[in-house]
Amino acid sequence: MKTRFSLYCLVLAAALLTRPTSAAEAAGKPAERRQDIAYPPLNPIRVPSPERYTLDNGLVVYLLEDHQLPLVTASALVRAGSRWEPAKQAGLASIVGSVIRTGGTATYPGDQLDDQLDSLGASIETGLGEDSGGASLSVLKEDCELGFTILADLLRNPAFPEAKIELEKIALRDAISRRNDDPASIPGREFRRLLLGQQSAYGHQPEFKTIEAVTSEECRQFHRQFFQPENTMLGVWGDFSSADMKALIQKTFGAWPKGGQPKPEAPAIDEQAARTSGLFFIAKEDVNQTWVRMGQLGGKFNDPDFFALEVMDTILGGGFSSRLFSKVRSDLGLAYSVGSSWSPGWDRPGLFVAAGSTKSQSTIQFLEAVRKEVVNMTRTEVTEVELKRAQDSILKGFAFEFDAAGKVVARLMKYEYFGYPKEFLQTYQENIAKVTRADVARVAKTHLQPEKFAIVVLGNAKAFEKPLDSLGKVTEIDISIPKE
Secondary structure (H helix, E strand, O other): OHHHHHHHHHHHHHHHHHOOOEHHHHOOOOOOOHHHEOOOOOOOOOOOOOEEEEOOOOOEEEEEEOOOOOEEEEEEEEOOOHHHOOHHHOOHHHHHHHHHHHHEOOOOEHHHHHHHHHHHOOEEEEEEOOOOEEEEEEEEHHHHHHHHHHHHHHHHOOOOOHHHHHHHHHHHHHHHHOOOOOHHHHHHHHHHHHHHOOOOOOOOOOOHHHHHOOOHHHHHHHHHHHOOHHHEEEEEEEOOOHHHHHHHHHHHHOOOOOOOOOOOOOOOOOHHHHOOOEEEEEEOOOOOEEEEEEEEEOOEOOOOOHHHHHHHHHHHHOOOOOHHHHHHHHHOOOOOEEEEEEEOEOOOOOEEEEEEEEEHHHHHHHHHHHHHHHHHHHHOOOOHHHHHHHHHHHHHHHHHHHOOHHHHHHHHHHHHHOOOOOOOOOOHHHHHHHOOHHHHHHHHHHHOOHHHOEEEEEEOHHHOOOOHHHHOOEEEOOOOOOOO
């Protein structure tokens, strides 16, 4: 006990000796407020530089050695996704992405592959999202060659067996039948579909009928159209020598023949849906709280105002000290949760959303309070304290973008995939630091249009403190699931 107490005293003394010195203490006065503490500037972030090269077949490769653990990780990024599937076959991309792995290949059938990877302590996963897809591999250093051989075979030669396709359809049917079970997820989904278009490349969703329309031959056609080396990027990081890894990649991926299909362009957004505004209601009488999403179409990462918008959004609704949180939750006590998000898109406009939840009896107050804070954002200049606090929050979080080799490689691949300069992230810090109060006021006034917001409300209208239509015309959204 005595030894433990002595150790505690030593640790406490060390902490007191190394803690930041405040301006008040430097002047011989005790610090009374945390605002008085003078913290040293952040250390510069040193970003490792992966090697990039291209195989003769067009496959782009990024390599980054990282010898901390005897592991190698690879990630293939393929230009394929649900935005290129026909709306009448919604769910096709999801099925293709899953069955590439579960179905395996003629050489490595899915079930046998499960056992083989388990015995190696390795993993391979595949999947397709909205605008991209691919595969990931994690394997011990000594099993690299086998791991890359399997990965290349899966990307090139998936078998798409009927049994595995049917299993994936069952899982999707189950997901469709349960998609309205969680009320908190519904407003966000419907808000997105309102502004992007319910049958557009970005808003359509799987239904029982569209799942039934997917066949094994259509899976193969989709794979042939999109999975080709000139449409793929491969990032590899971990415990290897670059010379050996290049030879292995050439051996396993170099013989993949070009597909010759044109590079798929990003589908256009639904311009009419993008102009959607007004008040929309989703009736759900078995809940005692209300969920709200309000907002508009947003911008892209390459918008000249991107950095100022990042700061503006942080001030408005990006944390515990944001205006929305401080006013609507802390001061008025109207929200369980509240915040905002200016989410830019890479090659299409993203969304701006202010969101939260409240008890049913304060629904109208909550709506008015959130909208008022957004309006105030467009009319009043932020304070110097708000600006510095937002910049500090963003910049301190920025360091975590580089705390793993995989993050660095994945970001560079994504920038190239969407046509952004590789220096995009490196300029982030200086551009955030350059944002002024005038910049924030300008972008808020220019980009936010609260009078044109689409507002989605889910809740029990019978319990609202006054009718929802007291705020204007209400359009009901039908979320019933088509039976066929």
